[in-house]
Amino acid sequence: MSKISRDKKKEKPVRVPAEYTESALHFKAGEGWKACHDSERGLYTAETFLAGYYDLYEINDEIFGKLTKGMSRRNAQELIITGRHLYKSVSDRNSSYDVALDEDYALICPWAEVQKTGELWDKDLTDLAVAMFDTEEQNREQRLKKREEQEAD
Numbered sequence: 081m082s083k084i085s086r087d088k089k090k091e092k093p094v095r096v097p098a099e100y101t102e103s104a105l106h107f108k109a110g111e112g113w114k115a116c117h118d119s120e121r122g123l124y125t126a127e128t129f130l131a132g133y134y135d136l137y138e139i140n141d142e143i144f145g146k147l148t149k150g151m152s153r154r155n156a157q158e159l160i161i162t163g164r165h166l167y168k169s170v171s172d173r174n175s176s177y178d179v180a181l182d183e184d185y186a187l188i189c190p191w192a193e194v195q196k197t198g199e200l201w202d203k204d205l206t207d208l209a210v211a212m213f214d215t216e217e218q219n220r221e222q223r224l225k226k227r228e229e230q231e232a233d
């Protein structure tokens with residue numbers, strides 16, 4: 081675990097209401113996720129986080145509208161990850177790294193408290209990862225289907 085992750089873990093979590101507004105920003109939040117509608121810029125964005133994993137997405141109004149109070153982390157994440165992935169941070173036992181999939185992530189989501197491990201991938205490695213992750217999409221669907229079938233048995 082990185083020093084940044086250890087320090088973050090020591091901080092007491094701030095409880096936010098499920099829905100609230102700050103200026104032109106309207107937020108929805110739940111366990112392991114937070115979404116924002118910036119009415120001035122017409123942008124919808126969201127973040128997901130869980131035990132060393134942090135992701136930032138650009139979503140649309142339909143996804144934002146489906147996010148509700150009391151929604152499970154899994155259901156919210158299934159909606160959010162259909163958006164455009166902007167930033168990823170991983171800090172687990174095996175490695176710690178950050179990937180800026182859109183270099184303008186901080187401008188798109190100024191409200192987000194992006195969790196960083198300090199190890200940002202360079203552009204070439206990020207390009208390679210994006211190509212690889214795109215080719216893995218079909219494999220992920222197939223593996224998820226297989227897992228669901230095994231759980232049903």
